[in-house]
Amino acid sequence: MALKCVALLGWRSEYEYSWWNRNKPSKSNLAPVTIRWFSRQRSINSVQGGKVAATHNHGRKFHKDLTSLPKPLTVADLSVTLDDSSKVRISFKGMLGSYSEDAALKAYPKCETVPCDEFEDAFKAVELWLAEKAVLPIENSSGGSIHRNYDLLLRHRLHIVGEVQLPVNLCLLALPGVRIEQLKRVLSHPQALAVSDIFLCKLGVPRENVDDTGFAAQYVASNGLRDAAAVASIRAAEVYGLNVLAEKIQDDSDNITRFLVLARDPIIPRTDKPFKTSIVFTLEEGPGILFKALAVFALRDINLTKIESRPQRKRPLRVVDDSNTGAARYFDYLFYIDFEASMAEPRAQNALGHLQVWFLVFNYAYFGCCYAIDF
Ligand SMILES: O=C(O)C(=O)C[C@]1(C(=O)O)C=C[C@@H](O)C=C1
Structure with a gap:
């Protein structure tokens, strides 16, 4: 009965920490830089024409030529740059006006997205110091993980340094x-199309997938399409006129997406706020093994808020020799667990210590001790 080793990504060893702290770039030793925007061919042909649209700059409305809006960043085309602005920069996937940008602005209202x-x-924008944090969707109440x-x-x-829960009201x-x-x-x-199924069935027109809701709105606006609509947010309507x-129009009136806030450095666990901790591990095969592993939390009244399993992509199959049944091949899984406790609490330390003793090896990956921003 052993907790199997998982690539310890997200968790840095003592050695790595001291190395990281000694070598991490500081603002003063980085050349001042600017982020270069790069437009990639997207799933629908690129935007043409310079239609004027109302856009929104964190509360200040102004008019802007659509072609001058910043284009999404691809890491392949980045000249690694930093400016000395004191505004926190938050990377997200999508165009301006997408729900992910809403989530970033909810967490950091004055941020530069x-x-x-x-x-x-x-992810890479944060690793390359082009942004301080990333805000990424992890789960939707209607669509799942x-x-x-x-x-x-x-x-x-x-x-993981935080969590944002955003009601996604589709329009x-x-x-x-x-x-x-x-x-x-x-x-x-x-x-967005899938969770608005009832409304869209009644509408009875074909649906087309694009990369994000912000892009859908921008595409309709910039191409002057009078026979197409976008499913997107009210803010996207303001941004693109x-x-x-x-x-x-969503099927379930409560349609909430949970986003994670990611950073290069972990936060120091405290106990003054509701904290969540996220880990990932694999288990040996055996009856009740997951039940036993999860019991270390139940025994200490630690609430689990999420369990997700994903196949081990690098080693999908595991061969188990059983004297009764012979050799069997099983899918191997990673288990991701979120629990409601801070690593500053003895019960959380004991629970993970219990896992270590029980399963002999202390080799789970620890992603973060975050507090939920809108608990
Ligand atoms: O398209 C967007 O606006 C996004 O931010 C992406 C995304 C997602 O990836 O699930 C995020 C929230 C909404 O539930 C729909 C789409």
Whole structure:
């Protein structure tokens, strides 16, 4: 009965910490830089024309040529740059006006948002010091887990430092003057389209997937499409100068997305706020093994808020020799656990210590001790 080793990403050993603290770049030893924006060909042809749209700069409204809006960042094309602005920079996946940007602004109302083309780019933007933090969706109350980000947490050395819960009120947006009867297609992120199924079935027009809701709104606006609508937020309507034809079109009125806030350095665990801790581990095969591992939390009244399992991509199958049944091949899984306790609390330390003693090896990956921003 042993807790199997998982790549210890997200967790830095004592040695790595001291190395990191000695070698991490400080603002003063980094050359002043500017972020270079790069536009990549997206799933729908790039935006043409310079339509004027109302956009929103953290509360200040102004008008801007759409072609001059910052384009999402791809790490491949970055000249590594930092400016000396004191504003915290938050990377997110998507275009301006997407729900991920809403989540970033909810957590850090005065932040400068850094749109990125892919989830991985948002991770890398923090690793390359182009942003201080990343805000990424991890779970939606209607659509479930965003598995890509579970996988990326393992591949990147960032720490969870917070959580944002954002009510996602989906709206049908179209150009001013366009009526609902004129629509021949609707564009949005697949998740947004899926959770608005009842409304969209009644509308009865084809749906087209795009990378994010902000992009859908921008595409409709900048191409002057009078036969298309975007499913996106009210803020996206303001940013791109669109009209709101219908509000709250999601099937479940409470449609909430949970976002994680990631940073290069972990926060120091405290006990003055509700904290959550996230870990990942694998287990040997055997009856009740997961039940036993989870008992270390139950025994100490530690509430588990989420369990997610993902296949071990590098070693998907495990061969087990059993004297009764012979050799069997099982899928091997990673278990991601979120529990409601801070690592500053003895019960959390004891629970993880219990895992260590019970399973002989202390080799789970620890992603972070975060507090939920809107608990
Ligand atoms: O498209 C967006 O606006 C996003 O921020 C992405 C995303 C997602 O990845 O699930 C985030 C929240 C919404 O539930 C829908 C889509």
